[in-house]
Amino acid sequence: MTAYHELLPIAVKAIERASTVLREQPPGALTPKGERDVVSELDYQIERDLRAFLHDLTPDIGFLGEEEGISGSGDLQWALDPIDGTANFVRGLPLCGISLGLIDGGQPVLGVIDLPFLNRQYVAARGEGAYANGQRIEVSSTTTLNEAIVGIGDYAVGPGATGKNELRLALTAQLAQKVLRIRMTGSAALDLAWLAEGRLDAALTLSNHPWDMTAGVAIATEAGAVIVDGDGTPYTRDSSVTLGTTPALTDLVLSHLAAARASTTGCGRGG
Structure with a gap:
């Protein structure tokens, strides 16, 4: 059985690289992405950087990026949205972030989400619980x-x-x-x-x-x-x-x- 938690520090390091870029750099040029949608230059920059970073550290794990698709192969696959909420980001709305997960056998088994403009980072690995900024989190008790x-x-x-x-x-x-x-x-x-x-x-x-x-x-x-x-x-x-x-x-x-x-x-x- 894969020890997913052993990959969590690598995922966190990758996300923090991206988060620094998202905080410090503007969107850059915008390119139409189908009808009424855009992708920013920064989307591509972050995805390419993390694809290379994760390949160097986890060469046996495949990679799926929103903007440029699949590279590598294997039973495990990283899945990255370099800027989730690009439309928000380019308008200066803080509801955006970077999302990096790990898929094994079609199932999500690890995730890191960083919301740099809200100063929140969420992490989880299967069987290890979920955390926000280092504190254990749970869903609400709402029943109706x-x-x-x-x-x-x-x-x-x-x-x-x-x-x-x-x-x-x-x-x-x-x-x-x-x-x-x-x-x-x-x-x-x-x-x-x-x-x-x-x-x-x-x-x-x-x-x-x-x-x-x-x-x-x-x-x-x-x-x-x-x-x-x-x-x-x-x-x-x-x-x-x-x-x-x-x-x-x-x-x-x-x-x-x-x-x-x-x-x-x-x-x-x-x-």
């Missing part, structure tokens, strides 16, 4: 939706966005009638970290990209969250959506997702 603050992932952009957003809007409408508050931060990593810390009671993203989710799922799971696909099966890198909740809210959220799907046409899957 009317007490819950729920984070919802960004609405879709690009091809097929209209159809995908029918489901997102329907779920938002379902939950708006039941929950205490809905929040949209623009960073999936931040949502999952805040779920782990008890700031949010659910973090719902109707899509699943490993670079976005791996670290946050690992951290939230170690903090006691339940992370499932849209049909209630346990989360894997191949899940269609990413639903993270406190244990008591899982079935309630799934029922509202089912109702949202039933109220829409042609929106059976997230994306």
